[in-house]
């Protein structure tokens with residue numbers, strides 16, 4: 042069987058003896074590049090959906106602060122209460138309240154915005170997948186955002202079931218938010234937003250966050266129950282190093298990286314992972 046480029050050339054040129062100019066461009070074209078990548082920094086209605094308190098900040102805090110500075114409205118959604126996010130069982134009765142306060146403080150550091158708790162218990166998303174999907178549809182349809190941020194559920198080696206489950210629920214809701222008969226109880230359909238995955242292994246967008254990176258770290262450390270001082274040192278160093286590496290790719294000091302896709306990438310487009 043002829044390779045795709047040869048087949049395309051034959052289909053376009055017939056005999057192939059007199060290839061018009063432009064055929065080379067068709068043959069060289071990559072299918073992955075046919076769909077444009079949405080411009081994250083042009084978005085003005087932004088919805089950031091995290092499995093747990095602190096995930097939005099770790100994955101996208103500096104970019105969210107930058108977007109707010111550019112005039113965007115950012116709404117924050119947290120799916121679970123973070124109730125088991127500790128190695129210290131003595132925090133059993135107090136951790137949910139602590140994490141609520143920490144989340145609110147972190148959002149204030151980054152510039153504010155509405156905060157919605159979906160009300161699921163930590164580590165239960167996998168078992169409550171259908172309810173979660175409905176809740177995410179509802180959040181997206183009520184906010185009608187230009188873009189939704191969440192963890193990349195396709196990240197290889199991700200072990201946390203809440204991250205995988207939440208990311209897939211958001212992906213499904215983004216790709217079908219405009220279908221009125223899908224999840225009809227989750228509100229009227231809206232234009233499908235773009236999706237921006239953080240914590241991605243295949244970024245296609247790097248945002249200059251040199252000016253807001255310190256605010257990201259400050260917001261993260263507002264989650265004091267999650268980051269001890271030694272952990273702050275290690276994680277802060279890792280994140281700054283990684284941001285510098287992403288920055289080199291786009292000629293800035295520090296950058297956060299995302300996989301940004303349109304709704305068209307999210308169904309039956311096997312090139313999306315390399316788009």
Ligand SMILES: [Zn+2]
Nearest residue numbers: 092093096204
């Ligand atoms: Zn998490």
